[in-house]
Amino acid sequence: MPRSLAIGLIAFGLALVPHFAAAGDALQVTNARVPASDEIGVNLPLLMTIRNEATEADAILRVRCPFANFSERHTVDRGEGAPAMREVRSIPIPQGQTTDLKREGYHVMLLQTRQKLVDGEKFTCVVVFQKAGTRETEVQVTRTP
Numbered sequence: 001m002p003r004s005l006a007i008g009l010i011a012f013g014l015a016l017v018p019h020f021a022a023a024g025d026a027l028q029v030t031n032a033r034v035p036a037s038d039e040i041g042v043n044l045p046l047l048m049t050i051r052n053e054a055t056e057a058d059a060i061l062r063v064r065c066p067f068a069n070f071s072e073r074h075t076v077d078r079g080e081g082a083p084a085m086r087e088v089r090s091i092p093i094p095q096g097q098t099t100d101l102k103r104e105g106y107h108v109m110l111l112q113t114r115q116k117l118v119d120g121e122k123f124t125c126v127v128v129f130q131k132a133g134t135r136e137t138e139v140q141v142t143r144t145p
């Protein structure tokens with residue numbers, strides 16, 4: 001390949017990077033956290049805040065964390081009895097809003113933890129959004145999430 005063509009291709013590639021970064025910034029994940037636990041093999045809620053400034057609604061499809069075997073998306077039903085968690089296909093992330101995942105509402109449930117989780121530890125989890133795609137998200141272990 002002629003040298004000038006190679007340089008041109010590299011410059012073209014670099015020019016694309018800021019464009020993709022700007023598009024991704026329309027959806028921001030912050031304050032992702034999971035409660036500390038001395039037990040192994042338990043189920044723990046993963047909570048986070050999602051700001052969606054994109055032009056359309058989004059949804060959380062899947063989450064994967066290195067310290068849990070599985071995850072589900074949950075909502076909480078309040079009927080006549082005690083509130084009960086129920087699995088849902090996806091967690092809706094409305095456009096132009098800030099969505100807080102909560103124990104008493106939509107949240108991600110991490111199933112079968114593989115290790116103890118100590119207050120202050122940090123992990124990288126992967127959150128897959130329907131529109132925004134796959135996001136690596138830092139998750140903090142907290143005593144009171």
Ligand SMILES: [Cu+2]
Pocket residue numbers: 045074085107108109
């Ligand atoms: Cu749950």
